[in-house]
Structures are given as C-alpha cells and as structure tokens.
Amino acid sequence: MTQELKNLINARADAVQRQYHSHGPVFRALWLVGAFVVIAAGLVMTVTPGPAIIVIPIGIAMLAARFRWAQWLLRGTIEHGVAFQRWLSRAHVSVRVAVWLTGAVVVASLALLILR
Numbered sequence: 001m002t003q004e005l006k007n008l009i010n011a012r013a014d015a016v017q018r019q020y021h022s023h024g025p026v027f028r029a030l031w032l033v034g035a036f037v038v039i040a041a042g043l044v045m046t047v048t049p050g051p052a053i054i055v056i057p058i059g060i061a062m063l064a065a066r067f068r069w070a071q072w073l074l075r076g077t078i079e080h081g082v083a084f085q086r087w088l089s090r091a092h093v094s095v096r097v098a099v100w101l102t103g104a105v106v107v108a109s110l111a112l113l114i115l116r
Contacts, residue, residue, distance in 0.1 A: 006082050013064060016116060020065035028066070035062035049113060051106065 020031060039059035044108035045052035057077055088096060 005079055005085065009078050009082075010075075013061060015035075016061070016104065017071075027047045032066060033063060038062060051110060093114050 020028065023031075036059070039056055041050075042052045042056035042059055044050070045055055057074075060070050060077065062076055064074040088099060091099075
C-alpha cells in the first residue's frame with residue numbers, strides 16, 4: 001500500500017506541474033506569489049495557533065511546480081510522510097490512538113478558531 005500511496009502522490013504532483021506549465025505567465029506569477037504567501041502564513045503558524053505542519057508543505061508543493069529544489073524537498077517530504085504512515089500502521093494501538101486524538105484536538109482547535 002505504501003508504494004501505491006507514494007506513486008499516487010507523485011503522480012498528482014506531476015499532473016499539477018504539467019498544468020502549471022500549460023498556463024500563461026500571469027497565472028504562473030500569481031501562483032508563485034500565492035505559494036510564498038502560503039509558506040509565510042505557515043511560518044507565522046509556527047509561533048501562533050495553526051496547522052503549520054500542513055500549510056508549509058502545501059506551499060512547498062506549489063513551489064515544486066517551478067523550482068527543482070522544491071521538487072527535491074517535496075519528494076523527501078513524501079518519502080518521510082509515507083515512512084511515518086508505515087511506522088504508524090505497525091505501531092501499538094495506544095500510539096495510534098494518541099496520534100489520532102492529537103489530530104482530533106488540532107482539528108477541533110482549528111474549527112473553534114475559525115468559527116469564533
């Protein structure tokens with residue numbers, strides 16, 4: 001399953017990169033500005049409440065459409081993410097429950113902040 005997951009994520013990233021290059025220069029410039037805004041927001045979330053661990057990789061994925069270094073970083077992130085998923089699937093039930101509860105608390109906190 002993990003190799004299939006990596007292949008699926010990589011295929012999706014490749015599709016986004018192909019679509020990026022098929023658009024005009026204005027779209028590409030706005031895409032890059034958006035990527036840097038997303039990364040900046042993620043960096044702010046490292047010191048304020050927010051899902052920085054999710055937002056920063058999204059910005060890097062956006063940059064991967066244009067820059068080789070971001071593609072390299074994205075591939076490494078995918079490798080580590082899939083390795084974490086593999087580790088978690090073999091971990092003790094209590095560890096999986098703790099990770100799940102942590103995720104639920106983060107999502108609930110975000111929902112409360114957004115709905116406030």
